[in-house]
Amino acid sequence: MTDYHNEFELKLFIDGKEIVPGEKGDIPNANGSLVQQFRCDRKLGAPDLLSFSLNMMDQNEFVVLDKLLPGTPIKLIAGYGETGTIFDGEAVYIRPRFSPGQNVVEVVCYTKAWRLTVGNNESRAFGDGFEAAIDAKKLLTDIVSASGAHKGTSDGLSVKIGSSDAKLEYKSQVATTDFAFIGQITGGAGFAVKTGASASELVFQPVELTASAKLKIHRDRVDAGDDSMLAGKVEFYNSPVRQIKEVWVRGYDHAKHKGFVGKATAPSALIGGKAGTKHTGKMLYGGESSGKIIQILDAGVGSQEEAKGVAQAFLDDCSMYWMGARVTIEGRPSLCPGDVIELLDFGTRFSGNYLIKACQHVWSGSSGAPFQTICDVHRNGSPE
Numbered sequence: 001m002t003d004y005h006n007e008f009e010l011k012l013f014i015d016g017k018e019i020v021p022g023e024k025g026d027i028p029n030a031n032g033s034l035v036q037q038f039r040c041d042r043k044l045g046a047p048d049l050l051s052f053s054l055n056m057m058d059q060n061e062f063v064v065l066d067k068l069l070p071g072t073p074i075k076l077i078a079g080y081g082e083t084g085t086i087f088d089g090e091a092v093y094i095r096p097r098f099s100p101g102q103n104v105v106e107v108v109c110y111t112k113a114w115r116l117t118v119g120n121n122e123s124r125a126f127g128d129g130f131e132a133a134i135d136a137k138k139l140l141t142d143i144v145s146a147s148g149a150h151k152g153t154s155d156g157l158s159v160k161i162g163s164s165d166a167k168l169e170y171k172s173q174v175a176t177t178d179f180a181f182i183g184q185i186t187g188g189a190g191f192a193v194k195t196g197a198s199a200s201e202l203v204f205q206p207v208e209l210t211a212s213a214k215l216k217i218h219r220d221r222v223d224a225g226d227d228s229m230l231a232g233k234v235e236f237y238n239s240p241v242r243q244i245k246e247v248w249v250r251g252y253d254h255a256k257h258k259g260f261v262g263k264a265t266a267p268s269a270l271i272g273g274k275a276g277t278k279h280t281g282k283m284l285y286g287g288e289s290s291g292k293i294i295q296i297l298d299a300g301v302g303s304q305e306e307a308k309g310v311a312q313a314f315l316d317d318c319s320m321y322w323m324g325a326r327v328t329i330e331g332r333p334s335l336c337p338g339d340v341i342e343l344l345d346f347g348t349r350f351s352g353n354y355l356i357k358a359c360q361h362v363w364s365g366s367s368g369a370p371f372q373t374i375c376d377v378h379r380n381g382s383p384e
Contacts, residue, residue: 008331008371009083010035010363012052013075014068020054021067034064036104037364038076040086044192044207044337044357045183047113050076050087056096056105064105068094073199074109077333078363078371084333086361087111088199111195113202115155116147116179127170127302130255134168136185137161140204147178160196162205170302190313192338205338209271209380213342213353217329220345232372233328234343236350238382242321243280245291247314249299249307262307264315271340272352272381276322279382319380325354331371335359341377354379 010032011018019026020034027034038052056064069091076087093108127134144159173181186204194203216228247264267275278288285291296314301307325343335341339356354377363371 008080008363009078010038011077011083012038013073013077015072016075020064022063023061023065023067024063027063032078036366038078038086038362040076040361042337042359042361045186045190047117047179047193048087048089048111048195050074050089050109051106052076052109053104053106055103057103065096068105068107070094074107075199078361079331079333080371086333088195089114090199111193112155112157112199113179113193115157116144116182117177119177123172123174125170125172127168131169134171136168139168139171140182140185143178143182144202156200158196158201160201160203162191162203168302168306170306172300174300190316192336194336194338207338207355209269209340209355211340214339215332215335215341216344217327217341218344229329229332231327231329231343234325234346236323236325236346238323238349239321240276240280240284242318243277243291244294244315244318245277245281245289246293247311247318248293248295249301249311249314250295250297251299251301251304251307253303260304260307262301262304262309262311264308264311267316267319267380268312269316270381271355272323272379273383275319275381277319277380279322316380320355320357320378322378322380323350323354323382324376324378325350327375327377329373329375331361331363332373333361335373335375341375343377349382352379352383 012029012032012035014020018029020029034054036053036055038050041049054064056062072091074089074091077083077085087109089109089111091107091109092114095106095108097104097106126139140161141159144157147155147157171185190207192205192207194205196203216223217231219231222228222230249262250259252259277291281288281290299310301310335356337356337358340353341356342353343351345351356375357378358376360374
């Protein structure tokens with residue numbers, strides 16, 4: 001269990017050094033003394049975002065402004081006693097803000113995956129549409145490593161892929177960014193995009209709903225151990241709005257001159273108990289096997305197997321909005337989207353494991369508020 005009586009530690013590295021480039025030379029920034037606040041947003045299927053603010057003036061003179069440049073490597077480490085890396089990427093926006101009594105410069109940063117969102121390729125296709133010979137894992141690696149091969153500059157990125165044995169017959173990238181195309185291949189929110197051993201290494205890791213809980217969060221008591229802590233604020237919801245019985249994805253085989261349909265009839269994995277789709281069928285439509293069907297006609301799939309994959313990804317994403325919560329706890333820098341946490345002592349229906357789909361690490365020195373982590377968690381099942 002974290003000891004929050006320890007002093008909060010903050011280290012901001014700008015181009016590898018604990019300094020801030022100033023108008024009259026580098027300004028020491030040991031223990032983040034010049035940082036007024038920071039916020040780091042992490043979401044499944046998206047680059048991490050960090051924003052932090054610095055006071056830019058002293059005695060009516062600029063001390064920090066023109067020397068802070070986009071593209072500068074930025075790394076943030078924080079925590080109570082035992083610190084962890086919250087962000088490792090680069091500055092993308094420099095945003096000075098002037099108002100009476102407060103003149104600050106906000107620096108907005110992204111992990112380097114953001115570079116894949118810039119520019120788009122002329123339409124290109126992979127595979128012949130006849131044989132499932134495209135290795136999805138290799139395709140992702142090729143897209144990232146050759147991100148600047150067509151009339152552009154390489155992003156200098158490398159990639160590691162989690163377990164994947166998917167094979168594709170045909171995949172087309174039509175006037176879209178590499179990052180959006182990667183989302184089509186991976187199923188979007190079904191994958192976490194993380195920073196690897198360096199800021200230039202991306203890790204695509206499939207979400208595992210059945211993974212053990214990384215952290216236990218209690219309502220009114222705390223177990224011994226580093227994996228248990230007390231909740232600050234928890235706001236739950238439970239809704240049938242996005243619960244779908246089946247998803248059908250329709251396509252057309254131009255070689256065989258016939259249409260096909262790929263279907264998904266249940267979530268591929270469950271977290272929390274019985275599927276929310278079954279609860280919804282029983283509550284709203286008279287039986288667990290009843291419910292609504294969604295048909296998708298514009299997915300651009302090349303085979304029935306690919307259509308099944310798209311249908312499953314869509315159903316899996318919708319099913320995760322059966323139950324959810326917004327959880328605020330004392331700062332925990334190690335928590336990331338894709339992690340599983342356990343909520344305890346919140347009643348039978350709402351207690352249990354949840355998947356983190358997004359989390360935010362925030363701290364404000366000016367307000368005196370503690371370092372906090374705010375998680376948006378979801379699951380697709382609940383007890384009877």
